[in-house]
Amino acid sequence: MEMRAFRHLLPIGVAQSRLLREARPIDRTERVPLEAAIGRVAARTLHAPRPIPAFPRATWDGYAFRSADVARASRTSPVRLSLVGEVFAEGQFGRRVKPGECVAIATGGRLPAGADAIEIFERVRRAGANIVVDRPVTAGSRIAKRGEDIALGAPVVGAEEVLTPAAIGGIAAIGRDRAEVYARPVVTIIPNGNELLAPGERWKDGGIYDCNNATLSAVIHATGGLPRSELPIADDPRAIERAIRSALRRSDLVLVTGGSSVGERDYLPQILPRVGRVLFRGIAVRPGKPTLAAVWNGKLVVAMPGHPTSCLSNAYWLLLPTLRRIARLPGPGWEEIRVKLAGSPDGPSPDLTTVVPLRLGAGLGYPTFHDSHAITSLAGVGAFVIVPPGGAPLRRGSTVSAHRLLPPLGPA
Amino acid sequence: MEMRAFRHLLPIGVAQSRLLREARPIDRTERVPLEAAIGRVAARTLHAPRPIPAFPRATWDGYAFRSADVARASRTSPVRLSLVGEVFAEGQFGRRVKPGECVAIATGGRLPAGADAIEIFERVRRAGANIVVDRPVTAGSRIAKRGEDIALGAPVVGAEEVLTPAAIGGIAAIGRDRAEVYARPVVTIIPNGNELLAPGERWKDGGIYDCNNATLSAVIHATGGLPRSELPIADDPRAIERAIRSALRRSDLVLVTGGSSVGERDYLPQILPRVGRVLFRGIAVRPGKPTLAAVWNGKLVVAMPGHPTSCLSNAYWLLLPTLRRIARLPGPGWEEIRVKLAGSPDGPSPDLTTVVPLRLGAGLGYPTFHDSHAITSLAGVGAFVIVPPGGAPLRRGSTVSAHRLLPPLGPA
Numbered sequence: 001m002e003m004r005a006f007r008h009l010l011p012i013g014v015a016q017s018r019l020l021r022e023a024r025p026i027d028r029t030e031r032v033p034l035e036a037a038i039g040r041v042a043a044r045t046l047h048a049p050r051p052i053p054a055f056p057r058a059t060w061d062g063y064a065f066r067s068a069d070v071a072r073a074s075r076t077s078p079v080r081l082s083l084v085g086e087v088f089a090e091g092q093f094g095r096r097v098k099p100g101e102c103v104a105i106a107t108g109g110r111l112p113a114g115a116d117a118i119e120i121f122e123r124v125r126r127a128g129a130n131i132v133v134d135r136p137v138t139a140g141s142r143i144a145k146r147g148e149d150i151a152l153g154a155p156v157v158g159a160e161e162v163l164t165p166a167a168i169g170g171i172a173a174i175g176r177d178r179a180e181v182y183a184r185p186v187v188t189i190i191p192n193g194n195e196l197l198a199p200g201e202r203w204k205d206g207g208i209y210d211c212n213n214a215t216l217s218a219v220i221h222a223t224g225g226l227p228r229s230e231l232p233i234a235d236d237p238r239a240i241e242r243a244i245r246s247a248l249r250r251s252d253l254v255l256v257t258g259g260s261s262v263g264e265r266d267y268l269p270q271i272l273p274r275v276g277r278v279l280f281r282g283i284a285v286r287p288g289k290p291t292l293a294a295v296w297n298g299k300l301v302v303a304m305p306g307h308p309t310s311c312l313s314n315a316y317w318l319l320l321p322t323l324r325r326i327a328r329l330p331g332p333g334w335e336e337i338r339v340k341l342a343g344s345p346d347g348p349s350p351d352l353t354t355v356v357p358l359r360l361g362a363g364l365g366y367p368t369f370h371d372s373h374a375i376t377s378l379a380g381v382g383a384f385v386i387v388p389p390g391g392a393p394l395r396r397g398s399t400v401s402a403h404r405l406l407p408p409l410g411p412a
Numbered sequence: 413m414e415m416r417a418f419r420h421l422l423p424i425g426v427a428q429s430r431l432l433r434e435a436r437p438i439d440r441t442e443r444v445p446l447e448a449a450i451g452r453v454a455a456r457t458l459h460a461p462r463p464i465p466a467f468p469r470a471t472w473d474g475y476a477f478r479s480a481d482v483a484r485a486s487r488t489s490p491v492r493l494s495l496v497g498e499v500f501a502e503g504q505f506g507r508r509v510k511p512g513e514c515v516a517i518a519t520g521g522r523l524p525a526g527a528d529a530i531e532i533f534e535r536v537r538r539a540g541a542n543i544v545v546d547r548p549v550t551a552g553s554r555i556a557k558r559g560e561d562i563a564l565g566a567p568v569v570g571a572e573e574v575l576t577p578a579a580i581g582g583i584a585a586i587g588r589d590r591a592e593v594y595a596r597p598v599v600t601i602i603p604n605g606n607e608l609l610a611p612g613e614r615w616k617d618g619g620i621y622d623c624n625n626a627t628l629s630a631v632i633h634a635t636g637g638l639p640r641s642e643l644p645i646a647d648d649p650r651a652i653e654r655a656i657r658s659a660l661r662r663s664d665l666v667l668v669t670g671g672s673s674v675g676e677r678d679y680l681p682q683i684l685p686r687v688g689r690v691l692f693r694g695i696a697v698r699p700g701k702p703t704l705a706a707v708w709n710g711k712l713v714v715a716m717p718g719h720p721t722s723c724l725s726n727a728y729w730l731l732l733p734t735l736r737r738i739a740r741l742p743g744p745g746w747e748e749i750r751v752k753l754a755g756s757p758d759g760p761s762p763d764l765t766t767v768v769p770l771r772l773g774a775g776l777g778y779p780t781f782h783d784s785h786a787i788t789s790l791a792g793v794g795a796f797v798i799v800p801p802g803g804a805p806l807r808r809g810s811t812v813s814a815h816r817l818l819p820p821l822g823p824a
Contacts, residue, residue, distance in 0.1 A: 090606035165628075195502035206467075
């Protein structure tokens with residue numbers, strides 16, 4: 001069994017920025033039904049093809065008339081108006097409203113020509129075929145002017161805007177039932193290792209079920225990507241290289257798990273330089289040191305550590321911002337919080353950055369890490385602290401800055 | 413045109429708690445592939461069918477031997493061990509390791525019987541067919557004990573747990589490729605109003621494109637539900653009642669938009685008492701007063717206001733917690749924040765609760781509301797403030813408590 005050593009471990013900030021610099025935002029677009037558009041990224045600015053509302057509309061149920069008619073109305077000298085018709089939301093009054101006339105109008109109804117104000121039903125007395133108004137009503141009252149909500153040609157959503165319910169409502173309001181959005185990035189995951197069994201496969205003594213594929217798929221899915229998982233492939237450098245080359249042609253990003261370390265059967269350090277331009281070979285971080293990256297034809301391939309916790313930890317601080325850049329989602333995928341530690345985590349190391357996962361609860365952060373090979377080291381994780389090399393140890397009771405993962409990556 | 417009046421407007425807290433009390437958490441379950449399980453709710457507790465690891469494993473690349481052999485090793489009196497074989501991750505050493513022997517072992521490899529410690533390659537000198545160890549190594553070093561990560565029979569995920577990447581990794585680690593989760597609640601939306609056009613339909617003068625369907629669908633989709641949208645139906649009380657009854661049979665929740673107010677063609681106040689037991693008829697809130705709810709056979713039907721902003725505002729403070737209860741998601745769907753106001757919103761009203769939407773940016777909350785009929789009143793909304801009736805006005809510069817919507821409901 002032969003061993004090589006990691007040389008030139010890259011500081012984590014440099015590794016992050018190299019990946020971000022090379023990450024190519026997706027250019028493909030697709031049209032999706034509005035009900036599935038939430039969280040997607042608009043591919044272009046949409047302008048209103050007509051004003052909204054398209055005509056002056058009643059915003060309340062009431063009576064429409066000429067405001068001049070009631071300008072001097074008061075309790076002591078109320079004004080009578082003759083009720084000459086009604087307008088429901090979909091209809092319109094056939095002619096101009098003349099002085100001394102009024103029309104009953106429902107919310108959403110088109111304001112009849114001539115009328116310029118609406119008084120609500122509750123504030124008016126009905127007297128046979130007349131109504132009695134006992135206060136002035138300002139012109140424009142209870143009327144949405146043409147284009148008041150959205151002017152003709154105004155942008156309803158902007159290119160690169162992440163679609164929220166209100167933005168989707170705006171698209172519906174201009175009459176579209178589909179949104180043009182950037183396609184989901186395709187991310188292929190290639191697990192490698194002779195010992196790996198795919199979940200669902202029959203248990204074999206000596207085997208280990210691969211869980212990195214599942215955790216990475218979950219992160220990709222939650223970040224707007226389409227995970228494509230390959231079955232585990234054996235420790236055969238030609239087969240691995242073939243799989244990477246083939247995946248790169250079909251994907252926007254390729255991840256390999258395992259085989260990235262310094263052991264005899266860790267072939268990735270040999271393979272990546274043949275596949276593309278190497279960005280880094282090992283990162284000065286724990287967990288997660290054996291991580292490599294290369295770029296081919298504008299596409300990234302990242303070899304992730306085989307240890308489940310190392311792999312998922314790297315997925316958070318390293319892959320998440322990269323994936324979001326490719327998917328054209330804003331920000332790194334976490335937000336900064338200050339949190340008080342409920343325990344004293346390991347570290348720091350003199351020469352490695354330590355990533356400390358925290359479970360959040362009752363305003364405290366509970367360090368969860370115990371072993372980089374244990375998937376349970378990240379159970380319930382909602383945030384992580386980046387501890388630089390050579391810093392002061394983190395102590396129970398101290399308040400630290402942490403990156404909080406938002407649902408569905410962090411707990412709801 | 414006839415008008416009725418709202419009587420007995422319900423305080424918002426009472427409306428919320430009546431809906432929550434009647435909301436029936438979904439019982440149907442389904443099996444989904446792990447890569448699509450993120451954010452879903454586990455339907456039952458999963459126990460490990462075998463310990464993980466299933467055997468004592470190397471957690472580093474190194475040499476395995478008997479710790480007793482090197483108990484007195486030092487620089488001045490190093491210990492030589494004879495290298496008798498190697499174990500890769502998937503293999504095993506055929507026999508017991510005897511005193512004075514060692515076996516090269518790769519990360520993940522099964523610890524050979526007899527050996528009880530591993531020293532890493534970098535700390536050992538190779539000398540022909542021997543290795544030279546110059547420090548003691550504690551028993552158990554660099555070994556993951558059988559069951560150390562997950563003990564036999566230990567719960568890997570709990571019933572009702574929202575699946576995060578680490579939980580999904582746990583399911584994969586015990587060899588499953590699917591997760592049993594609660595089904596997505598089916599929510600049918602029935603838009604009603606003669607004036608409504610469905611988005612995608614050809615523009616007709618006098619029409620108004622229905623955007624409530626789209627905004628509600630987006631909220632439902634983001635809350636783990638399956639929105640089923642019906643085409644707008646006309647203001648015909650029999651047709652509306654038929655549509656509601658039919659939808660109730662096929663759905664976990666039914667929403668009707670429009671027709672919930674006090675106008676002549678607002679039929680919902682008449683229809684709901686025929687369909688089920690009425691929970692409320694009007695809420696003391698603005699925007700959003702004309703909101704009704706009934707329950708039939710354990711299923712809720714909620715009539716939402718027709719004004720886009722009223723409808724979406726209610727969707728946030730009223731429907732979201734209800735939907736989450738039905739979907740078995742924890743919490744109301746927002747989180748409490750404190751935020752400084754960048755403007756002075758309307759309100760409060762003497763007798764209505766005011767819901768004030770805020771756009772969040774640069775640590776400030778910008779009131780966005782201008783009109784309940786304007787969908788743009790909620791553009792970019794990330795939080796909302798609940799202002800009780802008769803309270804003090806909210807002023808620019810003051811810091812208030814707000815409910816923050818998390819992505820994808822709020823902006824990323």
